[in-house]
Amino acid sequence: MVELTPDLLNQIYARHLDWYPAIKNPETPPVHINGVGDVLDQFDLVLLDSYGVLCRGPKPIKGAVEAIKLMRNRQKKFCVVSNDTMTRRAIAAEKYQQRGFDFSAQEVLTSLDMTDVFLESVKNPENYGVIAPLEHPSNHLMQGMVRLNGCNGLIPEQVDNLLFLTGAGWTTEMQSNLVSSGNRKQFQLLVGNPDIGAPNGDKIVATPGYYLANFAEQTQQSNKPELFGKPALNIFQRAMTEHGVTDPERVLMVGDTLYTDILGGNAIGCKTLLLTCGVYLGLDIEEQISQAKISPDYIAKSL
Ligand SMILES: [Mg+2]
Numbered sequence: 686m687v688e689l690t691p692d693l694l695n696q697i698y699a700r701h702l703d704w705y706p707a708i709k710n711p712e713t714p715p716v717h718i719n720g721v722g723d724v725l726d727q728f729d730l731v732l733l734d735s736y737g738v739l740c741r742g743p744k745p746i747k748g749a750v751e752a753i754k755l756m757r758n759r760q761k762k763f764c765v766v767s768n769d770t771m772t773r774r775a776i777a778a779e780k781y782q783q784r785g786f787d788f789s790a791q792e793v794l795t796s797l798d799m800t801d802v803f804l805e806s807v808k809n810p811e812n813y814g815v816i817a818p819l820e821h822p823s824n825h826l827m828q829g830m831v832r833l834n835g836c837n838g839l840i841p842e843q844v845d846n847l848l849f850l851t852g853a854g855w856t857t858e859m860q861s862n863l864v865s866s867g868n869r870k871q872f873q874l875l876v877g878n879p880d881i882g883a884p885n886g887d888k889i890v891a892t893p894g895y896y897l898a899n900f901a902e903q904t905q906q907s908n909k910p911e912l913f914g915k916p917a918l919n920i921f922q923r924a925m926t927e928h929g930v931t932d933p934e935r936v937l938m939v940g941d942t943l944y945t946d947i948l949g950g951n952a953i954g955c956k957t958l959l960l961t962c963g964v965y966l967g968l969d970i971e972e973q974i975s976q977a978k979i980s981p982d983y984i985a986k987s988l
Pocket residue numbers: 734735736737738940941942963
């Protein structure tokens with residue numbers, strides 16, 4: 686497991702801004718609020734990041750269950766939009782239920798749901814190399830693809846598309862083999878979970894976006910990767926379409942990461958709320974905003 690400092694996390698995101706939608710900040714500086722309840726009347730739909738907003742590792746964040754109850758009581762629609770490539774929506778909803786959140790499957794959308802749509806369209810699976818545990822819920826859609834976790838990271842000759850799907854079980858040795866065997870050519874790059882790192886307990890651990898960035902830098906890849914999760918706009922768009930909301934200004938995106946939740950939410954035209962209880966816990970939030978040059982509409986300590 687690769688551990689990252691907040692500074693390193695930000696530096697890696699900043700080096701790859703050209704992979705993401707263009708930065709589009711609100712015209713006014715962020716307003717500090719107590720939580721989502723303060724601004725709920727302005728919105729028809731609330732999109733919620735998961736890790737760092739609802740949970741930290743497997744534990745619910747203080748106040749999150751109550752905030753969801755408040756939205757339910759005020760009959761506001763909401764949808765969790767998570768860069769989770771190990772769980773599709775129905776199973777994710779069950780996991781949240783065990784943590785005290787009463788979500789239905791339609792109230793969750795994961796980047797695995799988004800990646801599955803792509804996997805169903807693949808015509809030449811033998812040309813794909815995938816980074817994901819050998820036991821994976823989308824195995825039926827990856828038949829014929831090269832499972833790089835099973836070849837210790839070494840890329841066979843016929844592979845010219847690399848899908849960075851799920852980081853669990855991927856070792857530093859596998860990554861080093863991936864780099865040494867990938868040095869010879871340019872690949873089409875795809876990433877199920879574009880996050881560089883995720884908070885887990887009091888640490889930040891590397892996620893697929895990290896391994897993609899490391900590979901692209903070490904082997905000088907020039908192709909822009911295709912992203913199936915935040916900050917790519919398609920996941921936000923699908924959540925809005927499914928919940929029947931067409932005006933993004935009536936949508937609030939709540940997240941804890943500037944480079945994914947806030948950048949993507951701003952880019953699609955939603956209002957954005959940055960929480961300080963996630964990846965930036967204990968850091969000076971104004972400094973994070975000024976360094977990233979990505980700014981939300983609102984800031985709160987928790988949901
Ligand atoms: Mg998060």
